[in-house]
Amino acid sequence: MSGYFKELISGTKSLFIGLGITGKYFFEPVVTLQYPHEHLEMTPRYRGHIELIPNEETGEPKCIACGMCQKGCPSGCIEVKGEKREGVKGKVVTKYILNFTTCSLCGQCVESCKFGALRFSKEYNLASPRKEDFIFDLIEKLKEKS
Amino acid sequence: MPEWLRVILFIIFVLSFAGLNAAYLVWCERKGAGHIQRRIGPKEVGPFGLLQPLADGAKLMSKQLFLPKGVDPILFMVAPLMVMVPAIMSFCVIPFSETFVAREINLGLLMIFAFASVNVLGLLLGSWGSANKYALIAGARCVSQNVAYEIPMLITTITMVMVTNTMNLNEIVRSQAGWFIHWHIFRLDMSLLMPVSFLIFFVCSLAETNRAPFDMAEAESELIAGAYTEYPGMGFGVFFMGEYANIVIGCALTAILFLGGWQAPIPLNFGGFLGVLWGMSWFFLKLYALIFTVIWIRWTYPRTQFYELLNLSWKVLIPISLFNLILTALQIKIFPWL
Amino acid sequence: MNGTLQQDVNQETFTLNLGPQHPATHGVLRVKLVMDGEYIVEAEPVLGYIHRMHEKMGENRTWAKFLPNCGRMDYLSALSYNHGYVAAVERAAKIEVPERAEYIRVITVELNRISSHLLWFGAFVLDLGGFTPLLYAFDDREFILDLLESVTGSRLTYCYFRFGGVYNDIDDAFIAGTREFIKKQRKRMPMYDALVTKNIILIKRLKEIGPISKDMARRYGATGPVARGSGINYDVRKHEPYSVYPELDFDIPVYEEGDSMARYMVRMDEIEQSMRIIEQALDKLPEGEIKPKKAVKMVKPEKGDYYHAVEAARGSFGVRLVSDGKNQAYRLKLRSPTYSNLSLYGEATKGMLLPDALALMGSLDLVIPEIDR
Numbered sequence: 001m002s003g004y005f006k007e008l009i010s011g012t013k014s015l016f017i018g019l020g021i022t023g024k025y026f027f028e029p030v031v032t033l034q035y036p037h038e039h040l041e042m043t044p045r046y047r048g049h050i051e052l053i054p055n056e057e058t059g060e061p062k063c064i065a066c067g068m069c070q071k072g073c074p075s076g077c078i079e080v081k082g083e084k085r086e087g088v089k090g091k092v093v094t095k096y097i098l099n100f101t102t103c104s105l106c107g108q109c110v111e112s113c114k115f116g117a118l119r120f121s122k123e124y125n126l127a128s129p130r131k132e133d134f135i136f137d138l139i140e141k142l143k144e145k146s
Numbered sequence: 147m148p149e150w151l152r153v154i155l156f157i158i159f160v161l162s163f164a165g166l167n168a169a170y171l172v173w174c175e176r177k178g179a180g181h182i183q184r185r186i187g188p189k190e191v192g193p194f195g196l197l198q199p200l201a202d203g204a205k206l207m208s209k210q211l212f213l214p215k216g217v218d219p220i221l222f223m224v225a226p227l228m229v230m231v232p233a234i235m236s237f238c239v240i241p242f243s244e245t246f247v248a249r250e251i252n253l254g255l256l257m258i259f260a261f262a263s264v265n266v267l268g269l270l271l272g273s274w275g276s277a278n279k280y281a282l283i284a285g286a287r288c289v290s291q292n293v294a295y296e297i298p299m300l301i302t303t304i305t306m307v308m309v310t311n312t313m314n315l316n317e318i319v320r321s322q323a324g325w326f327i328h329w330h331i332f333r334l335d336m337s338l339l340m341p342v343s344f345l346i347f348f349v350c351s352l353a354e355t356n357r358a359p360f361d362m363a364e365a366e367s368e369l370i371a372g373a374y375t376e377y378p379g380m381g382f383g384v385f386f387m388g389e390y391a392n393i394v395i396g397c398a399l400t401a402i403l404f405l406g407g408w409q410a411p412i413p414l415n416f417g418g419f420l421g422v423l424w425g426m427s428w429f430f431l432k433l434y435a436l437i438f439t440v441i442w443i444r445w446t447y448p449r450t451q452f453y454e455l456l457n458l459s460w461k462v463l464i465p466i467s468l469f470n471l472i473l474t475a476l477q478i479k480i481f482p483w484l
Numbered sequence: 485m486n487g488t489l490q491q492d493v494n495q496e497t498f499t500l501n502l503g504p505q506h507p508a509t510h511g512v513l514r515v516k517l518v519m520d521g522e523y524i525v526e527a528e529p530v531l532g533y534i535h536r537m538h539e540k541m542g543e544n545r546t547w548a549k550f551l552p553n554c555g556r557m558d559y560l561s562a563l564s565y566n567h568g569y570v571a572a573v574e575r576a577a578k579i580e581v582p583e584r585a586e587y588i589r590v591i592t593v594e595l596n597r598i599s600s601h602l603l604w605f606g607a608f609v610l611d612l613g614g615f616t617p618l619l620y621a622f623d624d625r626e627f628i629l630d631l632l633e634s635v636t637g638s639r640l641t642y643c644y645f646r647f648g649g650v651y652n653d654i655d656d657a658f659i660a661g662t663r664e665f666i667k668k669q670r671k672r673m674p675m676y677d678a679l680v681t682k683n684i685i686l687i688k689r690l691k692e693i694g695p696i697s698k699d700m701a702r703r704y705g706a707t708g709p710v711a712r713g714s715g716i717n718y719d720v721r722k723h724e725p726y727s728v729y730p731e732l733d734f735d736i737p738v739y740e741e742g743d744s745m746a747r748y749m750v751r752m753d754e755i756e757q758s759m760r761i762i763e764q765a766l767d768k769l770p771e772g773e774i775k776p777k778k779a780v781k782m783v784k785p786e787k788g789d790y791y792h793a794v795e796a797a798r799g800s801f802g803v804r805l806v807s808d809g810k811n812q813a814y815r816l817k818l819r820s821p822t823y824s825n826l827s828l829y830g831e832a833t834k835g836m837l838l839p840d841a842l843a844l845m846g847s848l849d850l851v852i853p854e855i856d857r
Contacts, residue, residue: 008462011684015447021679022182022446022616031623032185043630045652047637074549106552106643107651120637183619279500283522283838358613359685367507367611368839447685449613451839452522454688 047105048121049098052138059146061139062117064090069109069118077102078109093139100126100134156248160237164230168390169199171437178441209379217376218275225272226381229388232261232268236395241316243408243425255303255313258399259296262354265392266292269356269363272385273373284372287362287452291353294456295360298463299350302343305467305474306403309336319407326411331404335481337474339466344404346467348436351396353455355389358444360455367449397436398429405432497525504533508611508842511852515829515845517838524841527833529826535856542816547573547783548647550816555641557820558854560603563589563596563632564796566645571726572792572803573647576785584772585649586728591765592632592644594758595662598669599628600797601751601758604849608748609680611846612689617680624672631661647783649775659766666759673756681752690745694844696832697742704828707821708799709754710848713747715740720795732764744847751849784811798822798849820854 033040042048052061065082077099082091110118128134173188173195180187188195213219239254241247251257266288273285309330310318322329330336331344353360364372374382401407408425416424450458503514512533518526538557542550554569555562567589574581602625606618629639635654636644644651680686696706701714711718719736721729737753739746785807793802799821806815825848833841 007684014678014682014684017678018446018683019442021675022442025184025620026178026182026442028184030181030184030186034186034189043634043637045634045637072548074545074552104552104556104641104643105638107637108548108551111646111651179615183616184623185619279498286522361613365613365839367613368842370507445616446679447614447683448609448680448689449839450685451689451693451843452837454685 042122042124046120046122046124047107048123049100049103049105049126049136050109050118050138051121052093052096052142053117053119054142054146061093061096061142062115063093063096064115064117065093066091066115068112068114072108072112074106074108075102075104096138098136098138100136101131152248156238160234160248164234164237164387164391164394167394168387169203171390171393172202172386173199174438175441175444178438179445182442182445203383206379206383211381212378214276214278214376216277218277221271221275222376223381225268225275226377226384226388228268228271229265230268230384230391232264233388233391233395236261237391239315240395240398241319241402241407242429243422244316244320246422246426247316250314250316252312252314254315255307255318255399258395259300259303262392262395263292263296265354265388268388269373272377273363276373276376278375280369280371281373281375284363284365284369284375287365288356288373291356291360291362291452291455294459295350295353295463298346298459298467299354301464301467301471302347302350303403305337305343305471306330308471308474308478309333315402315407319402319409322406322409324409324413326406329404329406329409337470337477339470339473340404342466343470344400346463346470347403348400348439350463351400352440352443353459355392355396357393357440359447359450361444361449362452362455365449393437393440394433397433397440400436401429401432405436407432496520508845509852510607510850513826513850513852513855517841519838522838524833524836524838527830527841529829531826531856533856534853536853538857539816539818542818543813546811547577547785547813550813551646552641552643555638555643556853557818557857558796558798558801558822558851559640560851561593561596561600561797562640562642563593563636563644564794564801566642567593567727568792568794568796568801568803570645570647571794572790572805573783573785575792576788576790576805576807577647577783578785579648579780579783580776581648582773582776583728583770584653585774587765587769588635588650588654588774589645590728590732591654591662591762591769592635592650594761594765595628595632596642597797598755598758599625599632601755602628604751604797605676605680608846608849609686611842612686614680614686617676620676620679624669627665627668631658631665634658634661646775646780648780649773653774659769662762662766666763669755669759673752676752681748687745689839689843690743690748690847692741692743692745693840694744694832694836694847695742696828700828700831701742704831705824706799706828707824708795708797708849709747709750710799710825712736712738712750713847714742718800720793720800724793726792726794728765729761731768732761734758734761734764744843747847747849782811784809793819796821798851798854799825818857820857822848822850823855826850826855 052063054060055062065080067080070078070080079095079097080093081095082093085092107120110120177187188198191198191201213222236258238248239251239257269288270285273281307313310321312318326332331340333340337343356363364374374385377385408429410424410428415421497518497520500517500519501514502517503509504512509515514530514533516528516530517524538553541553550569551566554565558565602621606621609617632642633639635652635658636642696710696714698715701711701716707718715738717736717738722736734757737750737757739749785805787809788807790805790807791802793800801821802819804817804819805813808814829845829848832844836844
């Protein structure tokens with residue numbers, strides 16, 4: 001019988017303590033970020049989709065189309081083509097397509113690049129109802145940027 | 147005022163009140179939940195999201211009233227109304243202020259309880275007519291819950307009727323005139339366990355209106371949406387309005403029985419139109435404070451298990467309210483001058 | 485649901501399909517319930533709705549190319565899965581891991597474990613009908629996700645560990661942030677305790693509900709908090725030590741009761757233990773390289789059969805590799821903890837009420853993609 005009353009009293013007390021906690025939080029400032037109106041700065045190591053790094057002097061991509069990233073990609077979402085040109089050491093990249101629909105952002109392409117020609121972008125506002133919008137032409141993107 | 151005009155005015159007032167009240171209680175609920183959970187809640191539609199309920203209402207109304215395969219069409223359509231209509235009928239006797247009441251019936255309290263029992267019938271028919279197993283489970287739960295909680299609620303009400311000697315709601319409020327210590331919740335001289343009665347009554351009205359933590363009829367993490375699982379568009383909307391109207395009735399009764407209804411906490415009264423406003427503002431203040439507590443409770447606790455809910459009623463609330471009844475009777479008998 | 489309720493009047497039970505779309509199953513798990521009123525006569529989990537053949541994928545791509553898959557099985561404690569696979573391949577190919585990399589692994593894995601437990605805590609209370617603790621837990625978890633994002637680059641499906649090391653080194657900002665997080669979290673735990681753990685409604689819903697006996701847990705091979713809640717003192721970190729765990733001092737919370745409350749308490753205590761591990765690891769963190777001196781290029785383990793288990797947030801995650809000496813696995817078997825933990829569900833729920841059975845399911849901490857793999 002005493003257990004009954006003990007439980008009744010401690011139980012009621014626990015309920016009021018719970019109300020006290022949520023009541024306190026009711027008056028505390030909100031912690032959420034109002035997304036479309038405010039934006040978060042991505043951390044330096046944030047992995048967005050990859051992008052080509054331009055050569056600082058010429059503005060052309062550093063990539064020499066060696067194809068290591070294409071080989072190292074687990075999902076096979078990179079397609080690189082290059083051609084030999086007069087007066088240029090190595091090959092010149094002519095086509096760099098990233099199929100972002102299958103990319104899993106593992107970063108193995110960036111790691112496998114020995115020429116420092118790839119990096120992660122900080123883009124994250126990517127949304128589209130069309131699949132084709134996620135097949136990125138990275139050379140085109142680089143040109144748009146510069 | 148002629149009687150027929152009074153009736154028409156009442157109908158207009160109550161229907162618009164019930165509709166707007168449901169819409170804006172949803173807004174309050176979402177805002178309250180938001181701030182308790184440290185986020186904002188609706189804010190995009192209109193200033194502070196104030197037009198959100200209208201947008202939601204428009205969306206619900208524009209949805210197709212779809213009859214799923216296998217439902218009982220008559221029961222399925224009638225059930226939401228059976229929740230909504232009794233709730234609106236109950237407004238008939240609620241005194242919003244001394245003179246602002248549709249009908250001062252001597253058995254007002256009894257009438258509200260009579261109508262409140264129809265509510266559960268609506269839920270049961272709706273869940274049966276939905277031909278859905280989840281809904282059926284919810285319906286069965288609902289009935290036993292309502293049966294269990296009506297008992298302590300009525301016993302507490304009998305206690306209150308004993309101390310006030312009337313079932314007329316306006317009379318009950320009038321008997322609490324004066325300073326706020328005359329409100330029934332503070333009248334320990336009438337019954338030593340008055341605050342406990344208040345708690346019991348409030349908990350029972352939570353359970354009767356199927357509100358969290360007793361929301362067995364909905365129980366969204368167990369029974370999808372319980373009795374409302376199959377309801378589309380406005381069928382669900384009417385259920386919803388009925389639910390909120392019931393919350394208002396429950397809280398209004400609590401305010402009238404224990405917190406002095408339209409009485410101000412200080413003995414200050416006005417005549418005429420100002421008096422109506424004065425009384426109404428105090429009544430609504432108490433009413434919405436109680437409703438806020440209901441919302442606050444919902445966003446604090448987990449749901450009770452079903453048999454614990456029944457245990458609470460049969461093992462805790464009923465014995466205590468019976469004890470309270472006997473104690474009050476003795477107190478009235480032994481100290482009749484109080 | 486087949487729509488109508490008109491059934492044979494002599495039939496006293498009915499079948500209820502819980503899922504594949506149901507709020508309490510946290511994903512596409514289907515449980516076929518034979519019910520007598522609200523009592524469960526028989527429960528049979530039906531799996532396979534999100535099967536993606538991860539094991540087969542591991543057998544037809546190179547060792548390194550399987551890495552991103554690891555983060556996509558148990559998406560709530562992805563780093564443990566990274567760790568399990570990487571450690572298994574390292575054992576097979578005999579790759580040495582620098583000490584600093586091991587410490588970084590432990591720190592990030594334990595952070596991930598806390599974030600997983602916090603999310604479980606919120607989702608579990610949500611299963612029981614309380615919404616608010618979920619968002620408080622998310623608030624705390626956000627802090628961990630920000631920290632992990634700053635080193636790994638992603639927020640949920642990490643692919644951070646590499647054979648022989650880790651992808652990035654941690655910096656001072658991360659260390660300071662982690663210490664600050666632990667300080668903040670220690671202050672936060674009493675709030676959870678008062679709001680949820682001590683709440684009478686929650687106690688009534690969990691105490692003595694869904695008992696799993698020691699014997700039952702053993703028979704089904706349950707591991708992790710489910711086994712520890714049933715009084716089995718087994719934790720891979722202690723009993724088959726790997727990485728730098730032997731150098732760190734921490735306790736294994738074990739509860740004898742075997743009910744849902746015990747499993748709940750194990751996880752809540754583990755949050756504190758993980759914080760202890762992180763603090764010690766941060767103190768002991770050595771300077772040095774995070775990748776082996778000789779860069780790992782082509783991984784080609786010798787012919788053989790290898791096994792390595794780690795303690796993931798949900799139990800023991802084991803990787804069995806069979807190598808035929810080529811640059812990809814001959815056979816890759818992943819032993820996921822929740823698969824075993826779920827298999828006892830049918831036996832444990834016999835004769836239980838529906839809401840209790842759902843409380844039990846929540847206390848098992850299911851992540852469906854990990855069960856189906």
